[in-house]
Amino acid sequence: MLSTKGASTPLHSTLLRSRRRVEAVIAGGGPSIVFQPIVRGHDGAVEGYEALSRFPPGxxxxxxxxxxxxHCGLGPALDRSAVVNALxxxxxxxxxxxxxxxxxxxxxLDDSTFVDLLIDFGARRPLVIEITEHAALDDEDAVVDVLAELRRGGVSIAVDDVGSAYAGARQLVVxxxxxxxxxxxxxxxxxxxxxxxxxxxxxxxxxRRTDARCVFEGIETDEDLETARMIGADLLQGYRTGRPEPAAGSGEIGCSQPR
Structure with a gap:
C-alpha cells in the first residue's frame, strides 16, 4: 500500500495521482475491452481474438x-480486472x-486462485496467455512452474513483442x-x-523448429499483408486484417479478407 504520510514530493504526488486513477477505473468495473481478430495467413479466416483494454481519455x-x-503497486490488480472483463x-x-x-x-505469481480461474476458462474455450514483460524476469524458475501448471490445464502461452523487447530472445528460450x-x-x-x-x-x-505458431502483428497496409504472406506468416493481426471492436455476439468482428 502506498503511504500518504510524510512530506509530499513530486514523485510521491505522481504516484498518488496514478494510484487514484487506476483505483477509480477498477472500482468502476474497467477497463473496457475490445477484441482484435487474429487471422490465418493463407486465407484470412479468423482463428482467434486478442482482448485489448481501453481506458478513459486523458x-x-x-x-x-x-x-x-x-509503478504504484496496482499492476496485478489492473491485470486481473482487465482479464476478468475480457473473459x-x-x-x-x-x-x-x-x-x-x-x-x-x-x-x-501473485495469486494462485487467478491461475485456477484461467485454467477453468481454458477448459471451455481455447485460451492464450500473452506474457508482456519487456525486461528480464525476476524469478524465471517460478514463472516456468506456473506456466507449466497452465499448460497442464490446457492453456497456451505466447511471448509478445518479439523483435523489440529487451529480453525477447531469452524469454523465447526459457x-x-x-x-x-x-x-x-x-x-x-x-x-x-x-x-x-x-x-x-x-x-x-x-x-517452426520449436512447434510454435508465429503471429505477424502490425499488418496495416496491402504491402504489409503481401510481404507477410510471401514470407509465410502463420497468423496475421493488424488494422488491414481486422480492427479492434467490442464483442458483437454474432458473426465475425472486424475481419477483412486478404486480397
Missing part, C-alpha cells in the same frame, strides 16, 4: 496505464475461436511458447527493408 495510452499501475465479454464472441489475453508474469508474436515495428514496412524481412524470416523459422 490518462495516456494503454501501455502507460499499465506502467503507471505497476466475461468473450462469451459474446463466435464459438471455437481462441481468446488471447495479456498478463505480466508478476500477476501470475518460456518455450506455443505462440510467438512478432512486433509491429518489425512487420510494418517490411517490404524493401532487408533487416526487417530477415528478422521476420528468422523468427518464423525459429517458431
Amino acid at each position: 490518462g495516456g495510452d494503454t501501455e502507460e496505464w499499465f506502467a503507471d499501475a505497476a 466475461k465479454e468473450s462469451a459474446r464472441l463466435p464459438q471455437g475461436r481462441f481468446v488471447a489475453v495479456n498478463l505480466s508474469a508478476a500477476t501470475l 518460456l518455450e511458447p506455443e505462440m510467438i508474436k512478432l512486433d509491429a515495428f518489425v512487420v510494418h514496412d517490411m517490404k524493401g527493408n532487408r533487416a526487417k524481412s530477415a528478422l521476420a524470416e528468422l523468427v518464423l523459422e525459429f517458431a
Whole structure:
C-alpha cells in the first residue's frame, strides 16, 4: 500500500495521482475491452481474438496505464480486472475461436486462485496467455512452474513483442511458447527493408523448429499483408486484417479478407 504520510514530493504526488486513477477505473468495473481478430495467413479466416483494454481519455495510452499501475503497486490488480472483463465479454464472441489475453508474469505469481480461474476458462474455450514483460524476469524458475501448471490445464502461452523487447530472445528460450508474436515495428514496412524481412524470416523459422505458431502483428497496409504472406506468416493481426471492436455476439468482428 502506498503511504500518504510524510512530506509530499513530486514523485510521491505522481504516484498518488496514478494510484487514484487506476483505483477509480477498477472500482468502476474497467477497463473496457475490445477484441482484435487474429487471422490465418493463407486465407484470412479468423482463428482467434486478442482482448485489448481501453481506458478513459486523458490518462495516456494503454501501455502507460499499465506502467503507471505497476509503478504504484496496482499492476496485478489492473491485470486481473482487465482479464476478468475480457473473459466475461468473450462469451459474446463466435464459438471455437481462441481468446488471447495479456498478463505480466508478476500477476501470475501473485495469486494462485487467478491461475485456477484461467485454467477453468481454458477448459471451455481455447485460451492464450500473452506474457508482456519487456525486461528480464525476476524469478524465471517460478514463472516456468506456473506456466507449466497452465499448460497442464490446457492453456497456451505466447511471448509478445518479439523483435523489440529487451529480453525477447531469452524469454523465447526459457518460456518455450506455443505462440510467438512478432512486433509491429518489425512487420510494418517490411517490404524493401532487408533487416526487417530477415528478422521476420528468422523468427518464423525459429517458431517452426520449436512447434510454435508465429503471429505477424502490425499488418496495416496491402504491402504489409503481401510481404507477410510471401514470407509465410502463420497468423496475421493488424488494422488491414481486422480492427479492434467490442464483442458483437454474432458473426465475425472486424475481419477483412486478404486480397
